[in-house]
Amino acid sequence: MKEGIQKTINIICAxxxxxxxxxxxxxxxxxxxxxxxxxxSLVIFNEKIKSYWKWSFISVALLFNPILPIYLYVKSYWILLDVLFGILFLLLTFYGYGSSTKKQQTIKKQVSKNKDLYNVKY
Known part of the structure; x- marks a missing residue:
């Protein structure tokens, strides 16, 4: 899945x-x-996301597990967790994705071009 779509889904979840x-x-x-x-689950199995984000989303997945649901029975606990996990999704959206290899290759090409421009011998 493309990174832009993933970020949009993260914002929708938040x-x-x-x-x-x-x-x-x-x-x-x-x-x-x-x-x-x-x-x-998709975040956990995504290869582009850094490992410490994956570990934090394992706990979210366990708490929101629909197969064996966890009931806290007190609305104030869920309010706190919903806000915290919403913020976690937003943090993942803006900081969780590693730079792609295309971006790194483009930067390396630009740096090498700049070196060639400045290393002109007279």
Whole structure:
């Protein structure tokens, strides 16, 4: 999946988690559990994401697991976790992706061109 699409999905997950702090029908929270779990699973198995991000999303995936759900029963706990995990998704969006090899190759080419320009012998 392209990096731009992944970042957009991360932002959508963050917004969904921020909306979860309000009072919504139980179906919303069930769907949220599934969406966040799937997105966390995709983050964990993505090769471009740094390893320490993967470890943090394993805990999110376990908490939002729809197969064996964890119930905290107190809304204030979920509010805190929803906000924290929403922020985590936003941090992943802006800081979690390593630079691509194309960007690195382009930078190396530009540096070598600049060296050639400045190493002109008279």
């Amino acid at each position: 917004i969904a988690l921020f909306l979860a702090v309000t009072t919504l029908p139980i179906k919303y929270y069930n769907v949220l559990r599934i969406v966040v779990f799937i997105r966390c």
